[in-house]
Amino acid sequence: MRKQKLVIGLSAGMLSLALFACQAGRNNPGRIYAPDMYYSRAYDAYSVNLVYPDSMSSRPPVPGTVPRGHTVNAHELLPFNLPQSDSAYAVSGQVKNPLPVITQATLEEGQRLFNIYCAICHGEQLDGQGPLYKSGKFPVQPANFHLPQYLKMPEGTMFYSVTYGKNLMGSYASQLSERQRWEVIAYIKSVQAKDLAKGADSTSVAKK
Numbered sequence: 001m002r003k004q005k006l007v008i009g010l011s012a013g014m015l016s017l018a019l020f021a022c023q024a025g026r027n028n029p030g031r032i033y034a035p036d037m038y039y040s041r042a043y044d045a046y047s048v049n050l051v052y053p054d055s056m057s058s059r060p061p062v063p064g065t066v067p068r069g070h071t072v073n074a075h076e077l078l079p080f081n082l083p084q085s086d087s088a089y090a091v092s093g094q095v096k097n098p099l100p101v102i103t104q105a106t107l108e109e110g111q112r113l114f115n116i117y118c119a120i121c122h123g124e125q126l127d128g129q130g131p132l133y134k135s136g137k138f139p140v141q142p143a144n145f146h147l148p149q150y151l152k153m154p155e156g157t158m159f160y161s162v163t164y165g166k167n168l169m170g171s172y173a174s175q176l177s178e179r180q181r182w183e184v185i186a187y188i189k190s191v192q193a194k195d196l197a198k199g200a201d202s203t204s205v206a207k208k
């Protein structure tokens with residue numbers, strides 16, 4: 001008898017709990033014990049922020065900030081941060097590849113990157129006959145690095161063009177780190193060195 005009452009009492013209790021739980025509604029999160037964890041007191045990254053005149057909560061980095069892994073601008077040694085306004089300096093021939101040593105591994109990495117990012121236009125033979133250009137879908141002839149004007153092109157000019165783009169060629173600054181850009185240029189120059197060593201009539205290489 002007692003047991004029965006207990007069972008009835010318990011089930012009634014559970015039923016009312018269940019009903020109450022339903023009534024509380026799905027949208028009601030109930031009591032919040034640590035509101036700071038639910039509602040950030042800091043500004044959310046993309047929220048409007050009236051403290052700043054441009055009302056952006058995400059602040060741009062302070063001018064001159066050097067990303068981790070990048071070299072501080074040391075013009076003479078490591079012109080990694082060649083500013084766009086410094087085109088005259090870039091093409092002056094004074095800018096040298098700053099990689100301290102260029103090994104076979106550097107050139108292989110440069111070639112690997114070149115084949116991924118550049119060969120579609122410039123061709124794996126560096127002759128400007130990449131598949132995109134040959135398909136007729138790209139309107140202008142990409143540079144043929146076997147031509148005299150590119151054989152004698154300073155590395156700094158190449159770095160500048162790869163960093164900021166040149167006419168129809170876009171910038172590769174977001175795809176390739178500065179080190180990678182120099183690795184690619186080291187690779188192009190190593191291929192060009194073979195042309196120069198051969199003393200071959202470079203235009204015949206170009207036209208083959």
Ligand code: HEC
Binds near residue numbers: 140143157166
């Ligand atoms: C979408 C096609 C395309 C891709 C991809 C491309 N280029 Fe070019 N590139 C061109 C064209 C077109 C030119 C000729 C630009 C001009 O002189 O008008 C050019 C020119 C150049 C020049 C000569 C720049 C100068 O100052 O005259 C260099 C160096 C160069 N590219 C390097 C690269 C490297 C390195 C990559 C890969 C990271 C690359 N390009 C990827 C199309 C491309």
